[in-house]
Amino acid sequence: MVGKIIGFSLLGLFVALLLFMLLRTLLTKKPNIDNASYTPHDIDLDRVRDHLIGAVQIPTVTLSDNDQDGSIFYTYQAYLEKSYPKIMAVAEKTLVNKYAVIYTVKGTDESLLPCAILAHQDVVPAPEEGWEVPPFSGQVKDGYIYGRGSQDMKSQMITALEGLEILLEDGRTPKRTMMFCFGHDEELRGTYGALEISKYLQSKGVRLEYVIDEGGTILDGSILGINNKIALIGTCEKGYADYVLEVEKDGGHSSAPTRRTSVGILSEAMYKIEKHKRPTSWTKPTKDMFKALAPHMNFGFKLALVNRDILSPLLKYVLSIVSPFTNCLVRTTLAPTQTSGAHTPNTLAPVARGNVNCRLNTGETTAEVQKYIQKIAGKNVKVSVLEGYCDPSPVSDIDTDAFRALSKTISEVFDGYIAAPYPFIAASDAKHYYNLTNCVYRFTPFEKSIEDGNRIHGMNERQSVASLELGTRFFLRLYENTCF
Numbered sequence: 001m002v003g004k005i006i007g008f009s010l011l012g013l014f015v016a017l018l019l020f021m022l023l024r025t026l027l028t029k030k031p032n033i034d035n036a037s038y039t040p041h042d043i044d045l046d047r048v049r050d051h052l053i054g055a056v057q058i059p060t061v062t063l064s065d066n067d068q069d070g071s072i073f074y075t076y077q078a079y080l081e082k083s084y085p086k087i088m089a090v091a092e093k094t095l096v097n098k099y100a101v102i103y104t105v106k107g108t109d110e111s112l113l114p115c116a117i118l119a120h121q122d123v124v125p126a127p128e129e130g131w132e133v134p135p136f137s138g139q140v141k142d143g144y145i146y147g148r149g150s151q152d153m154k155s156q157m158i159t160a161l162e163g164l165e166i167l168l169e170d171g172r173t174p175k176r177t178m179m180f181c182f183g184h185d186e187e188l189r190g191t192y193g194a195l196e197i198s199k200y201l202q203s204k205g206v207r208l209e210y211v212i213d214e215g216g217t218i219l220d221g222s223i224l225g226i227n228n229k230i231a232l233i234g235t236c237e238k239g240y241a242d243y244v245l246e247v248e249k250d251g252g253h254s255s256a257p258t259r260r261t262s263v264g265i266l267s268e269a270m271y272k273i274e275k276h277k278r279p280t281s282w283t284k285p286t287k288d289m290f291k292a293l294a295p296h297m298n299f300g301f302k303l304a305l306v307n308r309d310i311l312s313p314l315l316k317y318v319l320s321i322v323s324p325f326t327n328c329l330v331r332t333t334l335a336p337t338q339t340s341g342a343h344t345p346n347t348l349a350p351v352a353r354g355n356v357n358c359r360l361n362t363g364e365t366t367a368e369v370q371k372y373i374q375k376i377a378g379k380n381v382k383v384s385v386l387e388g389y390c391d392p393s394p395v396s397d398i399d400t401d402a403f404r405a406l407s408k409t410i411s412e413v414f415d416g417y418i419a420a421p422y423p424f425i426a427a428s429d430a431k432h433y434y435n436l437t438n439c440v441y442r443f444t445p446f447e448k449s450i451e452d453g454n455r456i457h458g459m460n461e462r463q464s465v466a467s468l469e470l471g472t473r474f475f476l477r478l479y480e481n482t483c484f
């Protein structure tokens, strides 16, 4: 009898929970975004194309240190100044730490905080081998501008300037002050450029309304049960660290090996690290992302994600196995990337060395992860962290006018694409700006294939000419929505 009562009670509870989850799902409705007031501005695509070609032809390769001759950056800036006469007629130019530059266009309403539009002038090197056209020729082929920096990120810089140039040509004047902040060493962490600009602005007592930089992406929503494209806006950056694992053992001839070799011990450690993943967790940006996307999902996905608090363990497990992209949203990733041993095939290596590349989720620290790796690798392996590591960035607010304006702009310009915050998994200059505002956003307004995305930092980097039209409209409309 008692057993029956318990059985029925449990069943009742289960049914109640199910009903609760169903009701929650049914009550989650899509937000109303009204795009009716948007009329696309005409864009002179030939002009934008030619501006980008000219920019790509100036080889602004990152300097390895700031004392090197960087006069190429002055050539590049002179090119921008010639190409955007309306902006430059009203902008105040400030050089920071020699080659970083701020162009400030004053707004008429001093009560509004300025906004900052970021882009980096520098590009990674491009040895000619393997390129279909010389990497700094800016040649157009099959509708694409080829060249180093065409994607990363001169296209964004050019369209960001183009958008304002057009509005000024229309005879309009911004209410909000706009700062175009262009660092010159983003590809080497931005410490000479973006960090110095940020320090300079802090020293002047500047606070910013928002910052926009490269990052984010436009994806097909079908992997999350969404029948539309999704535009992801980076609201934080994952941390970055390279951990070096070292095993020292006696070397010698490999015809009479010792019981354990340095390579054997290192390999075992690497294997264990790959196997023992960091635990999954929900971070704020990941929760924000699913909260924004859930209303647009099909019923099954929606039920699961609206009730992610109840289904949390199951959901984290599913996300961690479904794809590398969803896996890296819910955990710190550890990727063994390099190993080295003896110099010849018939020698025992006195030192075996390996590298584990790590991208840290919000809430974890590089020191904490180092301890974790050390514990798994065991006492025979020495673990250290390479210079250049950084902890995860702070997380930007999304309940802000700037974020809403950014989402609306995306929906307007990209015909209803769904904007959502997410943790950006690469690095950009934006991380240096958190002392100036809580609204640091990363979005690249170009649709591209995964294959084209993979050309960044690789061979045959290219940007489609057609994509520059919506890119320019994106910035133009963002300025209209936030600065005019």
Ligand SMILES: [Zn+2]
Pocket: 120, 152, 153, 186, 214
């Ligand atoms: Zn970049």
